[in-house]
Amino acid sequence: xxxxxxxxxxxxxxxxxxxxxxxxxxxxxxxxxxxxxxxxxxxxxxxxxxxxxxxxxxxxxxxxxxxxxxxxxxxxxxxxxxxxxxxxxxxxxxxxxxxxxxxxxxxxxxxxxxxxxxxxxxxxxxxxxxxxxxxxxxxxxxxxxxxxxxxxxxxxxxxxxxxxxxxxxxxxxxxxxxxxxxxxxxxxxxxxxxxxxxxxxxxxxxxxxxxxxxxxxxxxxxxxxxxxxxxxxxxxxxxxxxxxxxxxxxxxxxxxxxxxxxxxxxxxxxxxxxxxxxxxxxxxxxxxxxxxxxxxxxxxxxxxxxxxxxxxxxxxxxxxxxxxxxxxxxxxxxxxxxxxxxxxxxxxxxxxxxxxxxxxxxxxxxxxxxxxxxxxxxxxxxxxxxxxxxxxxxxxxxxxxxxxxxxxxxxxxxxxxxxxxxxxxxxxxxxxxxxxxxxxxxxxxxxxxxxxxxxxxxxxxxxxxx
Numbered sequence: 020x021x022x023x024x025x026x027x028x029x030x031x032x033x034x035x036x037x038x039x040x041x042x043x044x045x046x047x048x049x050x051x052x053x054x055x056x057x058x059x060x061x062x063x064x065x066x067x068x069x070x071x072x073x074x075x076x077x078x079x080x081x082x083x084x085x086x087x088x089x090x091x092x093x094x095x096x097x098x099x100x101x102x103x104x105x106x107x108x109x110x111x112x113x114x115x116x117x118x119x120x121x122x123x124x125x126x127x128x129x130x131x132x133x134x135x136x137x138x139x140x141x142x143x144x145x146x147x148x149x150x151x152x153x154x155x156x157x158x159x160x161x162x163x164x165x166x167x168x169x170x171x172x173x174x175x176x177x178x179x180x181x182x183x184x185x186x187x188x189x190x191x192x193x194x195x196x197x198x199x200x201x202x203x204x205x206x207x208x209x210x211x212x213x214x215x216x217x218x219x220x221x222x223x224x225x226x227x228x229x230x231x232x233x234x235x236x237x238x239x240x241x242x243x244x245x246x247x248x249x250x251x252x253x254x255x256x257x258x259x260x261x262x263x264x265x266x267x268x269x270x271x272x273x274x275x276x277x278x279x280x281x282x283x284x285x286x287x288x289x290x291x292x293x294x295x296x297x298x299x300x301x302x303x304x305x306x307x308x309x310x311x312x313x314x315x316x317x318x319x320x321x322x323x324x325x326x327x328x329x330x331x332x333x334x335x336x337x338x339x340x341x342x343x344x345x346x347x348x349x350x351x352x353x354x355x356x357x358x359x360x361x362x363x364x365x366x367x368x369x370x371x372x373x374x375x376x377x378x379x380x381x382x383x384x385x386x387x388x389x390x391x392x393x394x395x396x397x398x399x400x401x402x403x404x405x406x407x408x409x410x411x412x413x414x415x416x417x418x419x420x421x422x423x424x425x426x427x428x429x430x431x432x433x434x435x436x437x438x439x440x441x442x443x444x445x446x447x448x449x450x451x452x453x454x455x456x457x458x459x460x461x462x463x464x465x466x467x468x469x470x471x472x473x474x475x476x477x478x479x480x481x482x483x484x485x
Contacts, residue, residue, distance in 0.1 A: 026157045031149045038203035039142050040165045042102060045196035046135070047173025049109075052181040052189045053128070061118045073125060074132045079391040085137040087239045089379025094145040099204035101138045105131060106197035109190055140382035147370040147378060156311040156319070156367040163359050164304035170297040243380025252372045253381060255430045256365055257388050259423050263324065263361070264389040266419035268396025270331075273416055276409055281338040288344060292351050299355025307360055316371065320364030321427035326357040328420030335413040368430065 027033055054070050088097065108130045115124045142162065150158045180189045247253045278284040278292065310319055334350050365385075373381045403412045 026150060026154050027161060029150055029154075032146070032158060032161065034203060034206065035142065035145055035149065036161055036165045038098070038102075038200045039162065040169050041196050041203065042105075042138070042200040043166055043169035044173040044176070045105075045193040045200075047170050048177030048180065048189060048193050048196075049131075051174050051177035052186065055178070055181055056186045056189075057121075057124070060115075061121070066121070070124075070128055073128045074135075076129075076132070076394075079387050079394070081133050081136050084240055084383075085133075086140055086243055086380035086383025088137060089141045089144055089383065090239065090243075090376060094141050094148075095204050098138055098141050098145070099201045101134045101141075102197045102201035102204060105134050106194045106201065108134070109194050109197070112190055113187065136383070136386070139386055140379055143366060143370070143382050144375075144378045148375060152371060155370050156316060156363060159363045159366045159370075160304055160307045160311060163363055164301055167297045167300035167304065167355070167359065171294070171301065174294060240380065243377050243384065246373065246377050247381055247384055250372060252368060252430055255426065256368050257385065259320065259324075259365065259426045259430070260385055260389045261392045262419055262423040262426060264392035265396040265399075266416050266423070267389075268393035268398075269400040269412065269416045269419075270396075271393075272397055272400035273403065273409065273413055276403070277335065277413060280409065282342050282344070282347065284344070291344075292347060295348050296351045296355040296358065299352040300359040301355075302352075303356030304359045304363075306356075307363065310360065311363075316364040316367035317427060317430040318364075320361050320368065320430075321424050323357040323360035323364060324420050324424035324427060327354060327361060328417050328424060330354045330357065331417035331420060332414070335417060364427075 027036070057066060057070055108127055111123060111127045114120060143159075146158045146162055147155055176192075177189060180192055247257065274293070275289055278289050282288065284292075314322070330350060330353060334347065334354070337346065337350070366382075369381055369385055370378065400412060400416075403409050
């Protein structure tokens with residue numbers, strides 16, 4: 020716990036976490052309120068489902084390109100601009116009062132999804148730049164706890180605000196939250212400089228030979244893809260993300276069918292079970308520090324995914340023994356712990372094995388892969404009925420987490436000797452080492468290195484004489 024508090028006290032971490040918490044409370048309020056508003060407006064479950072689909076598409080199509088912006092621009096300014104853009108875009112929903120304006124609602128949902136695609140990897144990149152390499156898992160733990168806290172606060176608040184004030188009251192509250200987030204990040208822009216990575220000035224002075232902004236954007240994107248394709252650890256993490264994403268997407272659909280068919284539950288029961296998982300994630304996140312200090316990120320992810328898969332098998336097969344709702348509330352709370360741990364381990368692996376200058380593109384690719392296969396998992400699960408096919412699909416879904424755990428075991432890493440742009444104990448601005456610094460490092464290494472260097476010089480003089 021002391022290490023956790025020490026990380027929170029580092030410059031910029033509390034500001035980043037606080038801004039993210041406020042922003043994600045607004046996100047969850049809209050996530051709950053907007054589909055309900057669309058259902059009230061149209062009475063169509065199909066139209067309501069398209070709102071969820073629109074939120075996934077930009078992550079797949081725009082995600083990797085958004086990572087280029089994350090790597091090129093100052094992150095605090097970028098996050099402030101995105102939060103302000105989200106606030107302005109939401110105001111357009113005030114004009115939607117009949118199903119004739121659905122096109123405007125779809126447009127605004129698409130814009131919001133694109134902006135969210137930018138801000139999510141940007142926060143992860145900024146968090147990694149604020150702490151030394153040995154504290155990366157801890158800072159991810161902090162951000163994960165705050166993210167799940169936002170889910171616990173924002174979800175019920177969105178439903179309550181919609182019931183009491185209508186969509187107008189929800190919009191006013193969420194716009195205020197986004198503007199507060201933008202102000203928080205603007206202060207961060209003035210008080211902190213980004214450690215490492217690419218700055219706007221670095222690209223603003225690019226020579227004309229580099230081509231237009233569009234061509235440079237494409238070049239940077241291809242470079243990010245090359246980093247992922249040529250780095251074994253990153254490729255394997257993407258494979259784990261793909262397997263986990265399919266399972267998560269299938270869960271969203273299969274879970275509802277399971278509650279209705281096997282537990283004979285209601286819509287309220289579905290909402291309760293979906294919400295309580297965040298309780299376990301918050302509690303587990305606060306206790307995660309013990310494992311972070313003892314286990315590598317790869318081992319943390321593997322054990323967590325295995326535990327998640329095992330718990331899923333228990334949940335799907337427990338109705339043979341009991342359908343008591345309290346039992347499943349306890350199981351879903353417990354499932355939040357490995358879910359939080361798995362994401363912490365995977366994000367830490369990506370951050371520690373990626374140069375700061377390409378972290379945005381790598382993390383955006385990770386989120387794009389996850390979102391894309393998650394959508395595929397939802398579609399596949401949608402083909403399953405409520406008969407014997409559902410029973411088989413539930414077992415397969417749980418086994419996908421076990422497969423992801425097995426794939427995680429293949430992520431054999433050697434500790435990245437100080438990833439470019441970071442030194443043990445503190446973040447630095449760049450990873451450029453001059454020849455004089457190398458000489459200083461040699462001198463600082465002690466008599467052994469000095470003797471070795473002297474022996475090398477004597478050998479060279481002897482070869483010259485012969």
